[in-house]
Amino acid sequence: SLSGKTALVTGSTSGIGLGIACALAAQGANIVFNGFGDAADIARLQEETAKEFGVRTVHHNADMSKPAEIEAMMAFATEQFGGVDVLVNNAGIQYVANVDEFPVEKWDAIIAINLTSAFHTTRLALPAMKRKNWGRIINLASAHGLVGSAGKSAYVAAKHGLVGLTKVTALETARTGVTVNAICPGFVLTPLVQKQVDDRAAKDGLSNDAAKHALLADKQPSGDFVTPEQLGGLAVFLCSAAANEVRGAAWNVDGGWVAQ
Numbered sequence: 001s002l003s004g005k006t007a008l009v010t011g012s013t014s015g016i017g018l019g020i021a022c023a024l025a026a027q028g029a030n031i032v033f034n035g036f037g038d039a040a041d042i043a044r045l046q047e048e049t050a051k052e053f054g055v056r057t058v059h060h061n062a063d064m065s066k067p068a069e070i071e072a073m074m075a076f077a078t079e080q081f082g083g084v085d086v087l088v089n090n091a092g093i094q095y096v097a098n099v100d101e102f103p104v105e106k107w108d109a110i111i112a113i114n115l116t117s118a119f120h121t122t123r124l125a126l127p128a129m130k131r132k133n134w135g136r137i138i139n140l141a142s143a144h145g146l147v148g149s150a151g152k153s154a155y156v157a158a159k160h161g162l163v164g165l166t167k168v169t170a171l172e173t174a175r176t177g178v179t180v181n182a183i184c185p186g187f188v189l190t191p192l193v194q195k196q197v198d199d200r201a202a203k204d205g206l207s208n209d210a211a212k213h214a215l216l217a218d219k220q221p222s223g224d225f226v227t228p229e230q231l232g233g234l235a236v237f238l239c240s241a242a243a244n245e246v247r248g249a250a251w252n253v254d255g256g257w258v259a260q
């Protein structure tokens with residue numbers, strides 16, 4: 001049980017981050033939500049999660065591309081709960097274009113949000129985790145942290161970087177009760193992937209369903225999307241005592257994508 005512990009999940013107002021935040025709340029963790037969205041929707045999300053699982057929830061809208069806002073979010077978590085026990089670095093964006101046509105500002109934003117933000121949250125969360133001699137850092141990488149795909153230079157570079165950060169942080173904490181691991185999902189049907197489905201439908205003149213199948217057929221042998229609930233289940237396992245010696249792993253949950 002994570003009762004009495006606090007989990008901060010970046011980018012948890014949608015998709016995978018939301019799935020993981022709910023799974024951790026179901027284990028009794030208080031939740032620091034982060035991410036963008038309609039203020040009333042976010043307030044409702046906070047309230048419903050708190051009520052359903054009997055935990056305390058707060059939200060901080062720090063922009064993960066801005067180090068000063070990340071520092072403010074981490075200070076807020078400490079002020080609210082005395083620290084962060086479970087840090088899930090999940091916020092991320094995607095942009096698809098070939099490298100010689102890749103917009104420079106998109107490259108910078110993807111590296112900042114998908115990679116550098118995890119450096120900042122990690123460096124700020126670790127001292128208190130080490131003092132307590134317990135902590136969990138879970139980095140949402142991707143199958144694209146392990147293999148490449150055309151058109152995704154910034155994303156693949158950021159996710160490979162995040163797997164590298166995971167390994168080094170795991171080594172530096174290996175003799176403590178803090179573990180650091182990466183989760184590497186294949187396609188999950190969130191707004192981030194629906195945009196790629198829409199682009200595929202427009203490009204090939206396909207229906208929404210046919211475009212989903214085409215996207216999966218290219219990469220994911222199972223032909224099924226991974227779900228946020230499945231990823232929440234893995235996060236809960238990584239937080240358990242059974243995972244005390246799982247360190248520096250980059251665990252694919254990808255319908256067979258990287259086995260090919």
Ligand code: NAD
Nearest residue numbers: 011013014015016035036063064091092142187188190192
């Ligand atoms: P999503 O678009 O549904 O959710 C992204 C979340 O991040 C939202 O809460 C959004 O508000 C937040 N966010 C975006 N930019 C932010 C910023 N600058 N500062 C703070 N929050 C910000 O996406 P998702 O598919 O749930 O993706 C979550 C993570 O999982 C990402 O890191 C993504 O790369 C990774 N991932 C997704 C898939 C997939 O197929 N969907 C596969 C592998 C990995």
